[in-house]
Amino acid sequence: MGLATLCLFSLAAVGQVLAGQLTVQSPRLSVIGKDASIVRSEPISLAAVNKAAPVHLDSTETLKLAFTVVAKDKDPNVESKNVQPHQTFVRFYEKLSGEEGVVPVRVTQNGKAKFELNLARPPAALPPTPLVQNKTNPLSVSLLLGSYSHSPFKLELFDLYLPPSQPAPEHPDEKTFHPQPEIQHTFRPAEKLPNRVISGVGALLVAGGPWILLLGLLSHITISLPYATSISILPFTLSLAAFEGLLVWYWADLKLGEVLAYGAILGLITAVTGKTALSKRGAWRVQGAQRK
Amino acid sequence: MFLKRAAAFLGLAVAVAAKSSTGDSVLVVLEPSLDRANYSTFFQGLTNKGYDLTFRSPKEASPTIIEDDVAQFSHVVIFAPDSKNLGQDITPQSLVSLLSKGTNLLLALSPKRQTIVNSLAAEFSLILPPPGTPLISHFPERDTPATVVPVSPSSLHPALSANLPPVWFSGVPFAYSPNPLLVPLLNAPAESFAADTTSDAGADAVFESSDKGGEGLWAGSQLSLVAGYQTTSGARATFVGGVELFSDEFAQKEVAIGKKSGNAQFVSDVAAWTFQESLVLRIDEVKHHRVNETEPGETYTINNNVVFTIHVSKFNPTKGAWEPYSGIQDMQLEFTMLDPHIRTALPPVPGSPGEYSVTFRAPDRHGVFKFVVDYKRNGWSHLQSTTVVPIVPPRHDEYPRFLSAAWPYYIGAISTSIGFVLFSALWLAGDDRDAKKKSTKTE
Numbered sequence: 190m191g192l193a194t195l196c197l198f199s200l201a202a203v204g205q206v207l208a209g210q211l212t213v214q215s216p217r218l219s220v221i222g223k224d225a226s227i228v229r230s231e232p233i234s235l236a237a238v239n240k241a242a243p244v245h246l247d248s249t250e251t252l253k254l255a256f257t258v259v260a261k262d263k264d265p266n267v268e269s270k271n272v273q274p275h276q277t278f279v280r281f282y283e284k285l286s287g288e289e290g291v292v293p294v295r296v297t298q299n300g301k302a303k304f305e306l307n308l309a310r311p312p313a314a315l316p317p318t319p320l321v322q323n324k325t326n327p328l329s330v331s332l333l334l335g336s337y338s339h340s341p342f343k344l345e346l347f348d349l350y351l352p353p354s355q356p357a358p359e360h361p362d363e364k365t366f367h368p369q370p371e372i373q374h375t376f377r378p379a380e381k382l383p384n385r386v387i388s389g390v391g392a393l394l395v396a397g398g399p400w401i402l403l404l405g406l407l408s409h410i411t412i413s414l415p416y417a418t419s420i421s422i423l424p425f426t427l428s429l430a431a432f433e434g435l436l437v438w439y440w441a442d443l444k445l446g447e448v449l450a451y452g453a454i455l456g457l458i459t460a461v462t463g464k465t466a467l468s469k470r471g472a473w474r475v476q477g478a479q480r481k
Numbered sequence: 482m483f484l485k486r487a488a489a490f491l492g493l494a495v496a497v498a499a500k501s502s503t504g505d506s507v508l509v510v511l512e513p514s515l516d517r518a519n520y521s522t523f524f525q526g527l528t529n530k531g532y533d534l535t536f537r538s539p540k541e542a543s544p545t546i547i548e549d550d551v552a553q554f555s556h557v558v559i560f561a562p563d564s565k566n567l568g569q570d571i572t573p574q575s576l577v578s579l580l581s582k583g584t585n586l587l588l589a590l591s592p593k594r595q596t597i598v599n600s601l602a603a604e605f606s607l608i609l610p611p612p613g614t615p616l617i618s619h620f621p622e623r624d625t626p627a628t629v630v631p632v633s634p635s636s637l638h639p640a641l642s643a644n645l646p647p648v649w650f651s652g653v654p655f656a657y658s659p660n661p662l663l664v665p666l667l668n669a670p671a672e673s674f675a676a677d678t679t680s681d682a683g684a685d686a687v688f689e690s691s692d693k694g695g696e697g698l699w700a701g702s703q704l705s706l707v708a709g710y711q712t713t714s715g716a717r718a719t720f721v722g723g724v725e726l727f728s729d730e731f732a733q734k735e736v737a738i739g740k741k742s743g744n745a746q747f748v749s750d751v752a753a754w755t756f757q758e759s760l761v762l763r764i765d766e767v768k769h770h771r772v773n774e775t776e777p778g779e780t781y782t783i784n785n786n787v788v789f790t791i792h793v794s795k796f797n798p799t800k801g802a803w804e805p806y807s808g809i810q811d812m813q814l815e816f817t818m819l820d821p822h823i824r825t826a827l828p829p830v831p832g833s834p835g836e837y838s839v840t841f842r843a844p845d846r847h848g849v850f851k852f853v854v855d856y857k858r859n860g861w862s863h864l865q866s867t868t869v870v871p872i873v874p875p876r877h878d879e880y881p882r883f884l885s886a887a888w889p890y891y892i893g894a895i896s897t898s899i900g901f902v903l904f905s906a907l908w909l910a911g912d913d914r915d916a917k918k919k920s921t922k923t924e
Contacts, residue, residue, distance in 0.1 A: 207622065275681045276619055277688075278700065280671065291674070291700035293688045314691070314698075333672050335619025336681050337627065343620065343672065359659055366661040366857050368811040372824040374844040376784070382886045391889035396896050403900075414910040426906045433898040466909055 209260035211274055211334045211342040216256035218347070223249035233346060243327060243348040252306040252349070254279070256332075258296055260339045271300030276335035279304055281316050281328040281349070288357060290314035291333075308352065319356035416473070425466035428459040500531045500801040501756040503583060504555025507532045508546060510571065512539055512561040515724065520560070523727040526749050531801075532556075532756075545570040552582045556756050559598060560724045562591035573601045579716075586718040587755045589727075592616075592653040602720050605710045606660040609653060610675040610699045616654045616706065616722065618673035625649075629725075631736050632706060634667055634747060639860055640709075640754040641666065646743035649731040652723015654704035664860045666719070666751055667707040674700035709754055715862060719755040758798035760861045762806065765792040765835070767866050769852060772840060780871045782879060783845045789814055789852055790838040791827065793864065805835020812864075814839055815853040822846065827854065847874045 218241060219230040228250060233241055246252055258277065259269040277294040292312045296302040306312070318325040327348040334342040382388075416422050432455055439448040507527065511517060517524065517536065528534060535544060535554070539561050546557055547570060557579065561567055576586060576597075588598045592615040599609055617627040631647040654669045675698075678686050691698035707726070709719040725731055732744040753759045770777050772786040781787055795806035807829040816823040822844045830836040843850075849871050856864040883891075 273681060273684050275676075275678065275684050275687065276672075276674065277684070278672075278674070280701065282671070282702075287703075289671070289701045289703050291698065293691050293698060293700075295688045296684060312691075333620070335672065337619070337679070338681055340622050341619040341672070357659070360661055363659065363661045365855070366859055368813060368826075369824060371813075371826065372815075372821055374822050374842075376842070376845050382884060385885045388885045388888045392892040395889040396892040399900075400896065412907070413912045414907065415912055416910045419910075422909045426902075426909055429905050430902045433902055436898065437895065470909060 207336075207340050208338050209262045209269070210340040211272070211336055212259060212261055212269075213256040213332070213334070213342070213344065214259050214269075216254070216332075216344075218244070219253045219255075220244060220246065221251045221253060233344075235344065237345065240345060241347040243350060245350045246306070246308065246352075248308045248352050250308075254294075254302075254304040254332075254346075256302050258300040258302060258334060260336075272336070272339065273298050273300060274334050274336040274339065276333060276341075277302060278333040279346075280331045280333055281314075282331070283316055283318070283326055283328050285321075285326050286357075288316035290316045315351075317354045317357045318351045320353045325350060325353050416470075419469075421469040422466050424462040425459070428455065428462050431455055432459065500798065501555065501585075501758050502761050502796040502798075502803070503585065503757045505531055505533045506554045507534050507556045507558060507756075508544060508554040509534055509536050509558045510539055510561055510567065511536055512564045514563055515560060519729055520727050522729045522732045522745050523748050523752075526745065527752060530753075530758075530798075539564045539567040539571070541568065546584075547575055547579060547582075552579055552584045554584065556585045556587070558587045560589045560727070561598075562589055562596065562724055563593065565594065565596060567597055571597065573597055573604070576601060577604070580712050580718055581714045581716070583714060583716050585716050585756050587721070587752065588718065589721050589724040590653050590655070592651075592723055598720070602655065605718065605720065606658045606663055607705075607708065607720060608656040608658065610655070611677075611696050614675040614677045614699070615652060616650065616669060616673055616704075617676055618670055620670065620672035625734075630670065630673055631742070632667060632670055634743065638666065640664070640759055641750045642746055645747055645750075646740055647736045648726070648743045648747045649734050649736070650706050650723065651725040651731075652706065652721070654699055654706055654722055655708070655720070656699060656704055657708060661857070661859055662711050662713070664709040664711060664754075665705040665707075666709055666754070667705065667747075668702050669704035669706055671702040673704070674698065675704075707751060709751075709860075711860070711862065713863065715757075717755050717757060719751060721751070753798060754860075757862070758796065761796040762809075762856075762862050762864055763794055763796075763803065764854070764864055764866050765794050765803075765805075767791050767852070767854075767868055769868060769870065778870075780873045781843050782875050783843055783847055783872055785843045785872075786840060787843050788838060788840045789827070790830075790836060791854055791866065792835050793837065794835055807834050807836070809837070809856065812837055812854065812856050814841075815855070816841070816844070816850055817853050818846070818848045818850045821853070822850070843872055847872050 212235070216233040216235075217230070218233050220228040222228045229244070231241065244252060258272055258274055260272045261269040273296045277296050279292045279294055281290045281292070283289070290312070292304070292314050294302050294304045316328060318328065327350050330346045330349050332344045332346055432452075435448065435451055435455060443451075509524070524534060537544060544553060546553060559567065559571070580586065588601070590596075590599055590602060590609065591612070593613055595612050599612070602609055615628050616630055618630040619627055621631070623631070629649060629651045632650050633647045634641050634645045636643050636645070648667065650667070654673070654675055657663055657665070674687075676683065676687055687698070689695050706722045707719065709717055711717055726744060727748050731742060734742050736742045750759075768777065768790040770788055771781065772788055793806055793809065794803040795808075796802075797804045809829065812827040814825055814827045815821040823841060825839055825841055827837045827839050830838050849869060852866070852868040852870065854864060854866045
């Protein structure tokens with residue numbers, strides 16, 4: 190935008206020391222097929238509204254541009270003359286990726302210029318046209334004419350579609366300068382447990398079976414427990430039950446140190462009550478034997 | 482004259498102290514053929530921001546840029562395009578070692594001869610044309626020579642002010658091979674090219690330079706005129722194609738009637754980026770802990786849910802201070818043991834400026850892992866953080882317990898205990914039948 194204003198104002202305000210305006214005469218575009226057949230040949234219009242249709246080039250075809258560079262004088266009565274400008278470039282530009290290539294065109298002293306693009310021997314400056322989402326993006330081709338003694342000239346020629354090429358080389362670290370694909374860790378699946386019903390049935394079998402058997406057999410004999418609530422026996426029975434309770438508590442909740450502490454206390458109690466109970470049992474057995 | 486003085490004074494009075502995050506001392510190596518007064522806009526601008534400028538000519542022995550392996554200045558500016566020799570202490574090796582010590586460099590290339598700076602530029606992936614081929618452009622038509630080119634800076638560049646007017650440039654362009662550490666600050670206009678011919682008779686030479694035997698044609702908007710380089714040590718080096726970009730003449734020159742060029746603001750922005758004022762980030766704090774805790778664990782167990790938090794600040798040059806910055810939308814965290822096992826986004830926490838946090842599940846592989854944050858973006862300083870943390874398998878008592886598959890075993894063991902207690906109770910409480918039996922037998 191700033192450059193356009195500069196153009197306008199400098200042309201208007203400052204006296205021109207440049208001797209005329211560069212332009213092209215009879216520019217012609219042709220696409221030649223592989224056996225020298227003319228696929229397309231047409232003149233190029235200098236008016237922007239008549240821009241040429243896009244050119245699709247494949248690897249066997251050749252694109253040819255021919256034109257004559259003339260310098261038109263400000264005075265329309267003076268004839269324009271053929272010149273060889275300092276700068277005659279064909280510029281290829283891909284808007285989406287910003288890739289650009291500039292190829293100079295040889296112009297003779299008489300202003301005649303010929304440019305040829307053959308994909309069998311492409312110019313080194315030709316930008317890459319990689320496949321992006323299964324199609325190649327067009328290159329916009331323009332002509333730049335610049336000179337030390339004439340006003341410069343720029344012309345947008347056409348859009349060029351080339352066959353797919355390798356992408357532009359990238360630095361190996363380039364991908365670390367952009368967000369990288371996310372990585373999820375695949376966890377081992379949680380262990381599968383068998384059906385709770387099966388576990389329940391198993392538990393019942395384990396618990397129920399022997400007990401049913403035992404209680405069934407016990408029912409056939411008479412049990413007499415005369416000493417069950419005796420003061421010398423009951424504490425020992427209770428201590429044994431407490432030991433089992435401590436073990437179940439250890440399994441559910443306690444740590445080793447705690448269970449050893451509690452176990453030591455309970456052990457002392459059990460030793461005392463056990464001594465009493467077992468000596469009493471022994472005494473009763475001897476008594477019973479003596480009575481008989 | 483009085484108005485100029487008054488304007489300068491006012492400028493000084495309202496100047497914001499845009500200081501650098503790495504120090505204020507600047508050494509300017511200015512060759513004798515360049516007059517300091519011709520660059521007063523640039524140097525005064527630096528002084529207004531709060532920098533401490535020390536001037537020296539290349540041949541002088543002191544002050545040296547590096548002494549006893551210690552960098553003497555925070556920033557070094559070298560404007561010596563015509564000097565072959567820059568003094569004993571300024572060599573390509575010493576400039577590179579300065580960069581690794583964190584000193585920022587602003588270097589002007591020479592369009593005319595092969596100086597030390599030109600040969601150093603090749604190490605930074607910059608490809609210079611042969612000596613004596615400056616940038617010329619016949620577009621747009623103007624009354625300045627073809628070597629003085631107006632260039633429009635990109636308005637989307639994060640380091641430059643928006644809507645800068647075109648900038649006058651005179652010097653050498655350079656191509657560059659793809660390198661993500663290079664930050665092009667000013668690209669050449671599309672119609673410009675480098676040439677050593679000064680009349681239309683040189684047209685054949687321009688064409689032949691692109692031929693197989695020629696040196697090559699430097700042309701188009703892929704050329705850069707001012708390019709910065711962000712080194713991995715944090716320091717920045719900027720290569721400028723010519724010194725005149727900084728001159729007062731170009732700063733005052735008009736690009737259109739009544740419209741001054743953007744040179745003054747542009748070189749101020751370039752110096753701000755180079756001297757680490759703008760686009761500078763740093764990590765303040767890194768924290769990690771299990772989900773319901775606050776203290777970091779010494780070790781984590783597999784399958785633990787871990788929270789990782791990082792605090793990032795950006796340097797604010799107008800205040801000269803670091804401020805929490807939540808503007809990074811694409812930071813990623815990698816949880817790595819040799820290779821990243823997990824790579825996840827690290828989003829900013831809304832409501833907490835500067836804090837970025839993510840919760841994730843530790844992999845079920847044990848080993849020594851690292852929380853790696855490696856945030857690098859073109860033009861910004863790099864954020865790198867590595868925190869080592871061991872992941873251990875569960876302890877003997879951390880496995881799942883009371884499983885439904887083990888019910889038969891539980892019931893069996895409990896049933897055995899009950900059986901034992903019952904038997905003991907029965908035995909202790911029972912009658913002495915043996916004696917009776919014995920007695921009946923003896924009868």
